[in-house]
Amino acid sequence: MRAVVVREHGGPETLRVTEVEPPRPRPGEVLIRVRATALNHLDTWVRRGVPGHRFPLPIIPGSDVVGVLEDGGVPGLSAGDEVVAAPFTSCGRCDECxxxxxxxxxxxxxxxESRDGGCAELVAVPATHVLPKPKGLSFRQAAASLLAPLTAYHMVHARAAVRSGERVLVTAAAGGVGSAAVQFAKRAGATVVAVVGSEAKRDAVTALGADQVVVVGRDADWEATLKAGLGRVSFEAVIDSVGAGAFQAGVKMLKPFGRFVTCGATAGAAPAIDLRRVFFLSLSVLGSTMGTRWELSQVLRMAAAGEYKPVIHAVLPLDRIADAHRMIEAREVVGKVVLEV
Ligand SMILES: [Zn+2]
Known part of the structure; x- marks a missing residue:
């Protein structure tokens, strides 16, 4: 089959489609013939490598898999049915599962990231982690409704527990996670202030329902720029994937008992924090990674009902994966880049 294989870490130019052996499903696993896969920032980390972390190379990247069930093997579904794979696996048997x-x-x-993903014609995944694709969603829309919005849903609901009437700050609001977080926080009844990295992204985020949009450039001073744009405003919750200056400014803008939720640190992972502020104001700093199968089914249901709108920046063929990575790394993307297989 044709697949993109990361054999060693490097630049986008190292990505190309090659012919490899098709996966052999283990007991309990099924094969999906991939039709579309959406890229995440995670894909660029898998390609580039992360200091201090070892990826199991060689690996086929791609967390967001949508396609057609190859041979059945999922209760209630048959060969040929359109399905999505959860962007994660778990044991399915422990108390937590x-x-x-x-x-x-x-x-x-x-x-x-830990096992072969969707940048291939076929992928093997546990049958327990395959869900039917909602009929109203195209392959590309479904691919854009997986890892990123699942992460956002878990941050907004399970971690920040955003409630109606609260004020929420969402950073990187034009990105995959941010564009979903804006929508989920709005649906929860919050007032949403969205931060984007350039003026060109303002309209897209306003269209998603953001009540106010502030542009904070790549190397800008977050605190000064937010203060200039917003005045003396404070938030019950901050939904962040930027880290660094966004974290420092976000924590300073939290109300007493406010929650700062982080799912990433694209601008830097070691910001300073004044603990006196954290304990005097009873603040919470909450980590968040992806979500659960139940939350994924909620996201897909909302997408099918039009209650969550997946934002698609571009759709490219799998052969153009290097270009797709360059797009994401140039930070000019609004929403998801989807590859069709
Ligand atoms: Zn488990």
Whole structure:
């Protein structure tokens, strides 16, 4: 089959489609013939490598898999049915999995990061982690409704527990996670202030329902820029994937008992924090990674009902994966880049 294989870490030019042996499903696994896969920032980390972390190379990247069930093997579904794969695997048997807390499973792994993913014609995944694709969603829309919005859903609901009437700050709001977080926080009844990296992204995020949009350039001073744009405003919750200056400014803008939720640190992972502020104001700093199968089914249901709008920046053929990575790294993307296989 044709697949993109990361054999060693490097630049986008190292990515190309090659002919490899098709996967052999293990007991309990099924094959999906991939039709579309959406890229995430995670794909660029898998390609580039992360200091201090070892990826299991060679690996086929791609966490967001949508396609057609090859041979059946999933209760209630047959060969030829259109399906999505959860962007993660978990054991399905432990206490945490049984009570629907997949994220706490000791065997929680991300597809395309710990095991072969969707940048291929075929992928093997556990039958327990295959869901029917909602009929109203195209392959590309479904591919854009997986890892990123799942992450956002878990951050907004399970971690920040955003409630109606609260004020929420969402950073990187034009990105895959941010564009979904804006929509989920709005649906929860919050007032949403969105931060984007350039003026060109303002309209797209306003269209998603953001009440106010502030542009903070790549090397800008977050605190000064937010203060200039917003005045003396404070938030019950901050939904962030930027880290560094966004973290420092975000924590300073939290109300007493406010929650700062982080799922990434694209601008830097070691910001300074004044602990006096954290304990005097009873603030919470909450980490968040992906979500559960139940949350994924909620995201897909909302997408099918039009309650969540997947934002698609571009659709490219798998052969153009290097270009897709360059797009993401240039930070000019609004929403998801989807590859068709
Ligand atoms: Zn488990």
């Amino acid at each position: 049984l009570r629907g807390e997949d994220v706490r499973c000791r065997e929680y792994r991300i597809l395309g």
